[in-house]
Amino acid sequence: MIERAFDVPFVAALAQREKQIQQSYRPVIGVHKWFARRPGSLFRSLLLAEFANGASLASNFFRSHNLNSLVVGDPFMGGGTPLLEANRLGAHVVGTDINPMAYWVVRQELGKLDRVAFRAAAEQVIAAVEADVGRFYQTTCTSCHNAASVKYFLWVKLQHCTACQQLFSLFSTYLLSKNERHPTYVLVCPGCGSLHEVASLQEVEGKSCGTCTTILSVKGPAQRNVCPCPHCAYPNRYPDTEAGVPQHRLFAIEYHCSTCKPTHKGRFFKVPDAADQQQVLDATRRLAESEPRWVPREAVPPGDESDRLHRWGYEYYHQLFNP
Known part of the structure; x- marks a missing residue:
C-alpha cells in the first residue's frame, strides 16, 4: 500500500535530479512545452507504491512492470504526465481536459511514432x-576562446523613467543562477552588469563589484510594480501600459563549450561581448526583412492568462x- 511503500527521500532525490534535466529523462515531453509539468518519477513512484508487488520502491522503480489490469483516469490531464507514466x-x-491544447499534446505524446522516419x-x-540561422546561436567561450553553442539568451525588460526619461532595467532579482546545477551562485552587478560567483548568498552582503x-x-x-530609477531615484510604476511593448536588453548568455566541458564544473555563463x-x-535586421509566415499576426484576445x-x-x- 502507498502509505507504507512510498519512500519520500528516495522519490525526492529522483524528482530533484529529473527536474534539472527533465527532457533528457523523458524526451516525449518535447512534443510541446507545458508549464509546471510535474516530474514523471513522482507519478511512477505513486503507482508502483500502490499497485506493484510488496518489494521496496527502490528495488521496484527500475524494473519492468505490466499493470495491464489497471485503468487510470485523469479528468484534468494537462500535459499528461500521470497518464504517460501509467501507460x-x-x-x-x-x-x-477542458483545454483543447492539452488534448492535442497528450494525444501526440501517446501516439505511435515511426522512430526511424522521425529521426x-x-x-x-x-x-x-x-545552415540558415545557426550562426546566430554561436558565441565565443570565455575560457578557451573557441566557438560555443548558445543555450539561452537572457534578457531584461527596460522602461523609461517618468521623471528623467532615462532607460533603466526592471530587475526583480540580480541572482542569475542558484548553486543547484552550478557549484556557486551567480549574480549580476547592478552597476556594470558583470557576473560574480559566490559560494553562499551570505557573502553578498557588503561585497562590492x-x-x-x-x-x-x-x-x-x-518590486511590487514599483522600480526606482537608478539615475534620479524617481519611483516608477511598472508596467507602463501607455508606453506600448517594452524594450529588452541582452544582459547574459548561457552557453555550452564542448572543448571545456570535460574539465569544467557546472554551467557556462558570460556577459555578451561586442560580437x-x-x-x-x-x-533583428534578418527578422525584419524576412516577414516569416510562421509568426502570427493576430490580436491577443482577452482572457485570464492573456x-x-x-x-x-x-x-x-x-x-x-x-531575435
Whole structure:
C-alpha cells in the first residue's frame, strides 16, 4: 500500500535530479512545452507504491512492470504526465481536459511514432536550420576562446523613467543562477552588469563589484510594480501600459563549450561581448526583412492568462517575438 511503500527521500532525490534535466529523462515531453509539468518519477513512484508487488520502491522503480489490469483516469490531464507514466507501466489510460491544447499534446505524446522516419526528418530539419540561422546561436567561450553553442539568451525588460526619461532595467532579482546545477551562485552587478560567483548568498552582503565597486545585491529594484530609477531615484510604476511593448536588453548568455566541458564544473555563463551584440543587430535586421509566415499576426484576445500580456503592452502575438 502507498502509505507504507512510498519512500519520500528516495522519490525526492529522483524528482530533484529529473527536474534539472527533465527532457533528457523523458524526451516525449518535447512534443510541446507545458508549464509546471510535474516530474514523471513522482507519478511512477505513486503507482508502483500502490499497485506493484510488496518489494521496496527502490528495488521496484527500475524494473519492468505490466499493470495491464489497471485503468487510470485523469479528468484534468494537462500535459499528461500521470497518464504517460501509467501507460509506461502497462496500464490503460483515459484522460480529459477542458483545454483543447492539452488534448492535442497528450494525444501526440501517446501516439505511435515511426522512430526511424522521425529521426531522418529531424536530422533534415536540424541541418536546414543550422545552415540558415545557426550562426546566430554561436558565441565565443570565455575560457578557451573557441566557438560555443548558445543555450539561452537572457534578457531584461527596460522602461523609461517618468521623471528623467532615462532607460533603466526592471530587475526583480540580480541572482542569475542558484548553486543547484552550478557549484556557486551567480549574480549580476547592478552597476556594470558583470557576473560574480559566490559560494553562499551570505557573502553578498557588503561585497562590492571588482569592476565598478557597486555593492552587489540579490534583491533587484523592481518590486511590487514599483522600480526606482537608478539615475534620479524617481519611483516608477511598472508596467507602463501607455508606453506600448517594452524594450529588452541582452544582459547574459548561457552557453555550452564542448572543448571545456570535460574539465569544467557546472554551467557556462558570460556577459555578451561586442560580437554577441552584433549578432543581435544582425538577427533583428534578418527578422525584419524576412516577414516569416510562421509568426502570427493576430490580436491577443482577452482572457485570464492573456490579460497579463495586455498589461505589458502586447496587443498582437507577433510582438512577443524578438531575435
